[in-house]
Amino acid sequence: MKLHLGHLYPEFLNLYGDRGNVLILCRRAQWRGIQVEVTPISLGDKLVPGAYDLLFLGGGPDQEQGIASADLVAKGPWLKEAVEEGTALLAICGGYQLLGEYYRTASGETLPGVGLFAVYTEAGNKRLKGNIAIQVPELGSEHPVIGFENHSGRTFLKGSRPLGQVIYGDGNNGADGTEGARYRNAIGTYLHGPLLSKNPHLADYLLRLALRRRYGEVELSPLDDTLEMATNTAVYKRFLPTRGK
Numbered sequence: 577m578k579l580h581l582g583h584l585y586p587e588f589l590n591l592y593g594d595r596g597n598v599l600i601l602c603r604r605a606q607w608r609g610i611q612v613e614v615t616p617i618s619l620g621d622k623l624v625p626g627a628y629d630l631l632f633l634g635g636g637p638d639q640e641q642g643i644a645s646a647d648l649v650a651k652g653p654w655l656k657e658a659v660e661e662g663t664a665l666l667a668i669c670g671g672y673q674l675l676g677e678y679y680r681t682a683s684g685e686t687l688p689g690v691g692l693f694a695v696y697t698e699a700g701n702k703r704l705k706g707n708i709a710i711q712v713p714e715l716g717s718e719h720p721v722i723g724f725e726n727h728s729g730r731t732f733l734k735g736s737r738p739l740g741q742v743i744y745g746d747g748n749n750g751a752d753g754t755e756g757a758r759y760r761n762a763i764g765t766y767l768h769g770p771l772l773s774k775n776p777h778l779a780d781y782l783l784r785l786a787l788r789r790r791y792g793e794v795e796l797s798p799l800d801d802t803l804e805m806a807t808n809t810a811v812y813k814r815f816l817p818t819r820g821k
């Protein structure tokens with residue numbers, strides 16, 4: 577089996593080591609004997625329909641989001657078509673915001689979005705930052721998804737389903753208890769980390785979604801994630817008392 581991964585704007589959107597998520601996906605696939613080809617996709621690059629099983633978009637400061645935004649909107653129809661056809665996608669923070677309807681920055685500029693997720697984002701005065709844990713229904717209740725967040729944007733769902741519910745932290749907007757967005761096999765989230773090194777269960781879930789398009793339901797052989805899951809639990813428990821604060 578082979579996985580084609582498209583990495584959008586790796587040179588602009590790579591806040592807090594978001595690129596690490598691509599490394600995790602590659603390595604966890606390769607450990608199962610699955611080949612991975614990673615293609616950087618940036619400003620002005622042509623997009624080949626149906627070429628990718630998985631797309632990744634990292635986070636970024638407002639300025640870098642401004643550089644990527646118009647180009648991303650131009651790529652929007654292709655990107656939406658890919659997701660409609662089953663391509664999996666992971667977008668973090670600034671990348672997630674640009675896949676919504678728009679992002680209004682703290683300086684009052686409105687960056688248009690792709691509209692893949694039925695959400696919109698507006699900057700608030702205080703940054704929402706700190707450790708975060710969420711419950712993602714598809715991953716069961718045993719292990720939450722953990723990470724950290726640092727954003728001024730408040731995202732509001734306009735019909736989109738959230739990725740999960742906040743256990744502690746702020747999530748989409750610090751008010752309604754939702755975190756991220758989900759549409760078909762596309763996931764948008766505020767969790768940096770890199771997210772997938774702290775959450776191997778989410779990494780494998782994404783790999784299965786990505787492989788499904790061309791290979792159907794794929795059974796991934798188990799890896800020894802004892803250390804990662806023990807760390808996940810320890811971090812989760814450490815910050816649990818801050819819940820609701």
Ligand code: GLN
Pocket residue numbers: 591634635636637638641668669670671726727728729730
């Ligand atoms: N610039 C955006 C915000 O502050 C996104 C930041 C990020 O990707 N961490 O909301």
